[in-house]
Amino acid sequence: MKYVTRFRAAITATVGFAIVLVLWQVIGSAKLLGPTFPPPSSVIASLTVPYRRHLYIRASLATLSTAAWGYGIGQAGGLATALFGHLLPFSRAGLDRLASVIHAIPMIALGPLFMAVLSPAWAGTAIAAIGVFFVSYIAGCTAIESAAPTHRDLFQIFGASPLRRLWLLDVPSALPALVTGLRQAVPVAFLGTILGEWFGSAHGLGLLILSAMENFQIALLWSTVILCCGLSLVIFVLLGYVERIVGRHYR
């Protein structure tokens, strides 16, 4: 029964997606919404045209490396802060407040700050890191507390050393929440990078988006945005698979 429902859901989603694509194609090629709504065929043509391949690859690599640095720094910072708050409980209320303030700060408002403090190339990394930090801090706090108290008591009763308990209980039970945090931080890292690249970076997908927008290159604009979203989507889905495997093993 469950498989039938899932099958029907998949079929409906595929049909719906196809209908949207066809509608998009019709509206786009008839220019019903004006010249700024291109049909998918011309977006794909712009995405696959040979002379732009090099441009896309270079821009994607630049954005990916900026995003990866921001992602790594943000994750490390967030998890370290969560651990710090766990070890020193009196700092926890302040850390929570700080994290929610950081979360509420609009990423784009950080642009001038990081442009002044860092080089333009690192502004994207820094903004991405700030965004990832919050997601990772929340995931870290959930992860640390996810071992069941009864299991902890069991380890205590059998006289396990703290290190042994950490390795055999705390780390395995923290893994699922950690991987969820890893997955949810992916679009945030991309967003931070793109916003950073809008503040005068010399390369990357963000710059390509901005210049295509300002020069009215509509097909290029759409294809770059789709490329960027596609990259984020692929990494997100891959981490989703990792999450499922980890969840099956450790939950």
Added chain:
Amino acid sequence: MRRFLARWWGPCLLLLAWQVGVQASGVNQIVMPHPMAVIMDIASNPLVYGRAAARTLLVAVPGLTAGLAMGGMLALLCQFSAVMEYLLTPLAMMLSSIPVVAIIPVLSRLFGYHMTTLVVIVAIICFLPAFVYMHAGLRSVPAGSLDVFSVFGASARMRLLLLRLPASVPSCMTALRIAAPTAILASLTAEYLMQTGGLGALFRITTAEFRSERAFGCSLVAMVLSVCCFFVALHAERAVTRRWQ
């Protein structure tokens, strides 16, 4: 005072680090203004900042409202039709895995550079969390309550009105909390890109002119605005959830 410090030591520390950092490194005021200079600029030009902030709020608040309404409506639609459910759920999943704010350039070209475009953009971006949370909320009915309703022969409309809608209220408030800072971020970003007034446009112009006190002031005002919106939404969520349980 102690309670204040226990909660707010983080931002205070950041402000202190800024002042100390500027003084210790001796960088030019144009590159990195003193916090005092920025605060003085805000205090002596309240009208400039106030007008820009009001304009940003005038975009963010209607956009947020429209986005929440749209998300709620579609979530309700999913309750009535399985086809809608199968169509919309994958879409929502896909939207949550991409950097949605990065599609603002596409939307701004699509709808043209107007004030209404800004509102539409904010609404589209706020729609996603609203839909996801309200959709989950409509399904989070207490265990067994659906059985009770069917035993007493309640109609689908009764079930919706008396069970699902009340059950979804806490999730609606969560959606508001998640979407409130997003609305500010989206309107700032759209204003920044389209330069149609508001704080976002003001700090793009002042950054380009190297009036860094004004640019930092805009950043600071935007941050305070966003943080305030977030905490108002957070307290509203807590108040409603407490009363509801």
